[in-house]
Amino acid sequence: LGNRLSEAGRRSEALTATEEAVEIYRRLATDNPAAHEPNLAASLSNLGNRLSQAGRRSEALTATEEAVEIYRRLATDNPAAHEPNLAASLSNLGNRLSQAGRRSEALTATEEAVEIYRRLATDNPAAHEPDLARSLTNWAWVRYEAQQDPSGALRATGEAVEIYRWLVTTLAAQFLSPLRDVLGLQADLLLRLGRMREAEAIRRWLRENPLPPDPHNR
Template sequence: MALNNLSNRYSDLGRRQDALPTTEDALKIRRELPKTNLGNLARALNNMGKFFSDLGRHQEALAPTEDAVKIYRELAKTNPAYLGNLANSLNSLGYVELELGQPAIARDAFEKALKLYRPLATSNRVFQEDLQRTQNNLDELNRNEGIRTGAKQVLEATNVSYLPQGDPLTPVKRAVVLLWPTFSGKNAGVGLLGTGFVVRRQGDRAWIVTALHVVRDLESNALATKVEAELFTGPLPAGLVAPRVEVLLSQGQALRASGDEPILLEVRGLPPDIQPLQLATTTAQGVLMVVGHPSKPGPWTVVSYPLLKTTEQALLLDGGLDPGASGSPVLSASRQVVGVVYDSPEVTKSRPIPQVWAFPVNALKAKMAP
């Protein structure tokens, strides 16, 4: 157990070359012990598969990941407490199979994981993020396979024919993007989706803002390996998918060691009609509007919130938001940005009403200063 914990710590620190031999040592010991705790053996096997994947050695990741699935499946037959572990190992298996060019096998693994996660997430909030990550992995697989096989086509980024006509919020929605981050490590694959919005533009170059945790793994503090920004198009017919642009990330960006903050990221290839949202010069007050991508009810949702309180560090809004809305702009009645959403914490006895927390616009302006 100590060796397994050490390997996880190495992984969190980005020392993947050190994590793998430590896990191998843990496995060697576990295989020699009486098989009284197969759960720990499966955990070590699953970790080994993830460490091999992190190093790009996907073929070597396959066998230990498959072994972990087999053990967890047997354990779950008599002990439902292992269903979450089984779902996690199936999601890991889907990622490995996808990297090995086996999309059909990967899809089957993701779907089996989702079938397990859904009832678990209903009764336990701990599994809700796992459910969302697995669903995102499956959605990304289906999108990419549809494009690869010709069953789907990507709408041209400059095609505005599907945008809602007469909606005064269409220009705002065009400036708000849906962020698809991809991570390595223990949660390898597509992570939790987030929101960003355009705040500056110079020709083909533009800059979006989001909350740092959208594009950084909270355990290892490593930035995502890839982030794509999906553009608002309005409802599309079957066979068409929304365009995306690549977000430029730099591991050398000046970021705080831990915690959260607004982060400014560069994008290229935005169509000319997408223009930056204007930043407010006055204090936030009254009823404010959030445009973003909560997992419920869905992308480009517009919700109004009364302002509860303003401090130098945060705006507190009266109401709740689901995951995915982090990075959303908080807008005044004149549609100027007064804040950036970063959390909607769980209701507790000490905080009995749902709230949305946002960085004030001055925190964003500080990031944009030369």
């Protein structure tokens, strides 16, 4: 419900619903951690997102850090079940840390997310390549914000673009929007590196290839 309310722009109600979910799962996990800690971690990740949307960044960071802590412990005992969620929560943590100005820690978190997704995508590309592309984009964005290693960030966007282009061609148009996002970031990085013509070529492509109308949004 919190996620749906957020999508509808009803952010205050979304936050209330997500906070209630966390309270319930926390109580359940106290009595039966094995059964309910995964759900507690998931709801904490959602809470971090909702708090960030509300501008409550310190609380968002705290919730996301707790989610990572739980998923890391769960993944130690059962990597197959919990490493994907650990990687997702690490990406979220990178965003929260970057917002807090803790850029070095943000880079560490996002890089760990990429490492996990890369390993998972090697074994199961269909399931995890979209996540790898998202984490590469996030890692590059944190580097861009930190103004560190623009060449490394550019390589990461190049890898993400390659994955998204393949996904758009072979699977679904749902990946057009993230492809455009990472291309925009790639253009910004090229500008920072003084590669004006390449940046303008990407921006021209983005102007000439707008997103099609969403058939579900009429």
